[in-house]
Amino acid sequence: MFTGIVEETGKVVFFQKKSDFAKIKIKCDTVLEKTQVGDSIAVNGVCLTVVDLDENSFSADISYESIERSTFKYCTTGWAVNLERALTLEKRLGGHLVQGHVDGIGKIVKIMEYKDAYKLQILYPSELDKYIAVKGSITIDGISLTVASEIAANTIEVAVIPHTFMVTNLKDKKSGDYVNIEVDVIARYLEKLLKKEKDTSKLYEDIQNLMSLEDY
Structure with missing residues (x-):
């Protein structure tokens, strides 16, 4: 989970597409503080998992679905990308709740x-x-x-x-x-809740109709 408050802008120094995923390496500074392998970082709004890091960069894998749903399909080295570490309980929620799941x-x-x-x-x-x-x-x-x-x-x-x-x-x-x-x-x-309410109303209506038929 993220807040949408960008911590810094990084630079893509390596990007390679494979058959069903891609590898990316991003040069940065601030977001590396206290970051460990396995942590989540939002890159241009896409939640990625750190698989490797050094003193001035981190690397991540990008799934095929994330590539197809996001601008990573156009990614090249040299790209400037917005970076944010995952939300912690100690962090102020200055923006809004962001999942890192691009729509x-x-x-x-x-x-x-x-x-x-x-x-x-x-x-x-x-x-x-x-x-x-x-x-x-x-x-x-x-x-x-x-x-x-x-x-x-x-x-x-x-x-x-x-x-x-x-x-x-x-x-x-x-x-x-x-x-x-x-x-x-x-x-x-809200959409899911409204859909469930609509489905429930339809089910109730069907039951009422069936009960009416039993009277004949």
């Missing part, structure tokens, strides 16, 4: 700079529309952000303060670039 790939439509903020317009997959709401939380490349507005079909706008923009890989992004999207997990649980 889909979005595309930056436009980046606008203002005096006191940046605004990003992001196109997202239509199947995620039911989970996204204005003023709701969303994770973009591992960054916890708030949906400011819906400006068109499957297109949202998010506001980013200068600090967040400059300490993440957003400063290197441009229109047309792809980003990882994770919707708020609460929205997914």
Whole structure:
């Protein structure tokens, strides 16, 4: 579990796709503190397990499903990636609860700079529309952000303060670039609860119908 508050930006120094997974090595600093093999680190919002590390980098394996669902399918050496260590009970929850399970790939439509903020317009997959709401939380490349507005079909706008923009890989992004999207997990649980309620109501209705038939 993560918070969506990026701790530092690392650099991909090795990336190799295999038949059903990929190997990645990331040069970094802050997230290596107290990190051990087996720990989880969110890389551009994707939860990865540390399989090896040294004084200035760590390595991880990426499953085929994670590659297909995320921007890792486009990954190359030299990439700047957002990094965050897993949440601990001692850490402030400054963002929102992030699982590190990417739901889909979005595309930056436009980046606008203002005096006191940046605004990003992001196109997202239509199947995620039911989970996204204005003023709701969303994770973009591992960054916890708030949906400011819906400006068109499957297109949202998010506001980013200068600090967040400059300490993440957003400063290197441009229109047309792809980003990882994770919707708020609460929205997914609500969907499941509503579906169960609907299924239960249907079952109750069927039982009532059967009981009515027995009267004849």
